[in-house]
Amino acid sequence: MSKSSGGTWAPSMLRRGPRNAEQMFPGSSGKSWFGNWFGKMPWLTKLCFLWLILVILAAALADLIPGLADPNYQGFVFGDGKTNEGPTASHWLGTDNVSRDILARLIYGARVSLIFAFSLVAIGIIVGGTLGSIAGYFRGLLETFLMALVDTWLSFPALIGLVFITTMLGMRNLLVLVLVGAVFVWPSYTRIARATALSVSGQDFVTAARAIGTSRKRILVREIFPNVLPALLAYSLVGLPVLIILESTLSFLGLGVEIPTASWGGMINQARQDLLINIWPAVWPAVTLFMTVYSFNNLADWVRTQAATRSAAI
Amino acid sequence: MSNMIAIRLTRLVVTVIVVSFVTFVGVNVLPGDPVNALIPIDAQQDREFVEQIREEWGLNDPLIVRYGRWLGDAVQGDLGRSLVTGQPVTDEITHRLPITLELMAVAVGFSLLIAVPLGAFTGYREGRRSDRLVSGFAQAGLSLPVFVTGLILIYVFALKLQWFPAVGWNRLSNGLGPNLKSVALPALSLAVTEIAVYTRVLRSDMIATLKENYILSARAKGLTDRFILFRHGLRPSLLTLVTVVGLNIGFLIGGSLVIEYLFAIPGLGKRLFSAIQQRDFMMVQAITVLITVFYVIVNTATDLVYMVVDPRIRRTN
Numbered sequence: 368m369s370k371s372s373g374g375t376w377a378p379s380m381l382r383r384g385p386r387n388a389e390q391m392f393p394g395s396s397g398k399s400w401f402g403n404w405f406g407k408m409p410w411l412t413k414l415c416f417l418w419l420i421l422v423i424l425a426a427a428l429a430d431l432i433p434g435l436a437d438p439n440y441q442g443f444v445f446g447d448g449k450t451n452e453g454p455t456a457s458h459w460l461g462t463d464n465v466s467r468d469i470l471a472r473l474i475y476g477a478r479v480s481l482i483f484a485f486s487l488v489a490i491g492i493i494v495g496g497t498l499g500s501i502a503g504y505f506r507g508l509l510e511t512f513l514m515a516l517v518d519t520w521l522s523f524p525a526l527i528g529l530v531f532i533t534t535m536l537g538m539r540n541l542l543v544l545v546l547v548g549a550v551f552v553w554p555s556y557t558r559i560a561r562a563t564a565l566s567v568s569g570q571d572f573v574t575a576a577r578a579i580g581t582s583r584k585r586i587l588v589r590e591i592f593p594n595v596l597p598a599l600l601a602y603s604l605v606g607l608p609v610l611i612i613l614e615s616t617l618s619f620l621g622l623g624v625e626i627p628t629a630s631w632g633g634m635i636n637q638a639r640q641d642l643l644i645n646i647w648p649a650v651w652p653a654v655t656l657f658m659t660v661y662s663f664n665n666l667a668d669w670v671r672t673q674a675a676t677r678s679a680a681i
Numbered sequence: 682m683s684n685m686i687a688i689r690l691t692r693l694v695v696t697v698i699v700v701s702f703v704t705f706v707g708v709n710v711l712p713g714d715p716v717n718a719l720i721p722i723d724a725q726q727d728r729e730f731v732e733q734i735r736e737e738w739g740l741n742d743p744l745i746v747r748y749g750r751w752l753g754d755a756v757q758g759d760l761g762r763s764l765v766t767g768q769p770v771t772d773e774i775t776h777r778l779p780i781t782l783e784l785m786a787v788a789v790g791f792s793l794l795i796a797v798p799l800g801a802f803t804g805y806r807e808g809r810r811s812d813r814l815v816s817g818f819a820q821a822g823l824s825l826p827v828f829v830t831g832l833i834l835i836y837v838f839a840l841k842l843q844w845f846p847a848v849g850w851n852r853l854s855n856g857l858g859p860n861l862k863s864v865a866l867p868a869l870s871l872a873v874t875e876i877a878v879y880t881r882v883l884r885s886d887m888i889a890t891l892k893e894n895y896i897l898s899a900r901a902k903g904l905t906d907r908f909i910l911f912r913h914g915l916r917p918s919l920l921t922l923v924t925v926v927g928l929n930i931g932f933l934i935g936g937s938l939v940i941e942y943l944f945a946i947p948g949l950g951k952r953l954f955s956a957i958q959q960r961d962f963m964m965v966q967a968i969t970v971l972i973t974v975f976y977v978i979v980n981t982a983t984d985l986v987y988m989v990v991d992p993r994i995r996r997t998n
Contacts, residue, residue, distance in 0.1 A: 526935030527938065534954075602933075653833075657824055
């Protein structure tokens, strides 16, 4: 928010009337938008937001971080490291029970978690959004069939299915995991998209578009889908932490990315055998996982209250 | 009303058939030959012997035929024999099912015991410090994966304080005390997430209920806050909670799989896990279908209860 506009109110403004959107609705203009909504966050949400930025940046730039150890380098084997070491200058968070650097594994593990969660959200929005919009707008037999399929699909506990498929598959890299996860992610997105598309279809602007002769396909692409998207995005923010927990649970069961690739759940599973010898290799990934999931949840809650306040104000 | 029930029940049957078929196909399409589970590795080279076994177990028939046979036996209560142990699958399931059910029941019961007063109270104190504190903890509880909660409990109460066993299971036949001791930590691990979910749901419903006019009139009559909260406010607010408890069965099933793995509990989830690893297809098929049937029945029951309790839903349908 710039210093001259908003915030302070002068009688002269009443005479001239509001000159721009910023004066009518302080905080609504595009000017320094980041400062606006970041400033409105409670301090805890600010911390969560900063933590998420940190995790995402670290995961994205892991290869470029100077001095970061190789996450799979076992110093013990090459005679220049110890197993279960406490924090040192070269290993800030110590080493695990096969003498790998915990910090490096945390950062590369973040990459697995985040890529898994964000790709599945993207797939959910694209696949579920398309199918749901079509079902909700075109209706008919297709809708009946699709929704019956979705209902049946959702009546199957996803974790059981995931465990089932991942165990059967010989190879489990990140791409395979995402594809398997997609099988269980699309139905809930489809359901939400269809419900939103149903209510959007009844709105006046859709009737208006039809009245001026817009084709049904164009209405779907230009009117329905853009209005379904916000609902899907809101759901995604709630879904991200769930997906991160899902990935870590699979890794914990030994069904995530194959070892030795670092993942938070896998690190915890490996460390739990030596809990009484050295608890830290379990604590670090557990705390990181918790903080990341908590941050997403906290941020999602904040966005929800913001949306509620805004719609109440309108 | 009876029409609604008929529709739901039809859908239930259709869902179970579809899911069991998909599982059957999935089990047979994915890599791994069931014969390998049946006979030792050195005998697998003997083509003639393998062929004989395949014929004996009916593995050479088309998929549809095998599924039909399986379904025909299943509705008569015969789920086949385990490919690994040769024992009837039904025996093993009846042996392990009580453990998983007890685990889930204790978890849900305990969660409700904590979450209902907590949710009602925080709804009543909306926006106050106590509400913010509890809601903050609920958000944290929601962010703890089940296996992390379990690991923390194992570390503190089993390894350090040694109040409870870290792994294993004592059946009820071994005495109530040992049984309760072995169910405590696993159930609590599942309950932490559940408590968080239930508290949040009840809180938001309670806030809405307390704005109703009949609450105002009860207050005008001079009834005490506690009486209003639990006698006037709680019942209409419980509706969503009932649904959420039903919907969360899916979470509980997945969660108990993880918890049984972590605490080495010989329940159904752990058996499913090992059966998948051993490619024991009959066992996998039976347990998966059982879980789905259970899940779908609970969901249908929740829907029906919901309709019976709330007249408004009955009318709109």
